[in-house]
Amino acid sequence: MTPEWGRALLWAVVVAALSQVPNWLARTQAAPGTVFIGSLAPWAEDVTYHLSFAEQARRGAWLFEDKYNGNRIHSRLILNPYFLLLGRSARWTRLALPDAALAARFVIAVLLLLSAYGFAARLLQRRSERILYMILAPFGSGLGW
DSSP states (O other): HHHHHHHHHHHHHHHHHHHTHHHHHHHHHTTTTTOSHHHSSHHHHHHHHHHHHHHHHTTTTTSSOOTTOSSSSTTTOOOHHHHHHHHHHEEEEEEEEHHHHHHHHHHHHHHHHHHHHHHHHHHHHHHHHHHHHHHHHHGGSOOOO
16 A cells, blocks of 8 residues: 555545544433434434345345335345445444444445545545545535435
């Protein structure tokens, strides 16, 4: 690994870690009797819907039953590789699903930033341009939802 890629990796880890601070604060400061589900997004129903797929994968399922479908006669089975991997990795690591989801979000953020840097390394000739791109790229997409 070249020193430039090392700096890019370090920056990606720092940005991904900083993006997890609000989730960490929410998890550590949850009110007694409540559970932090792993997301600060205002659409908690979607989060629990998707975590239900990961929970089925954690229990060993390969296809997921749509348990939130009101029509039980025509229940469908769903294959989602992301939630399959998330549920299986939660099982292997013995992490709670919200924690596994936050860890996956961290790893995916680092990989995304490194692939963005790889794109910049091919596109931009000057190192100063690549550094500026790496500084600006993580903040160009909003708040994460």
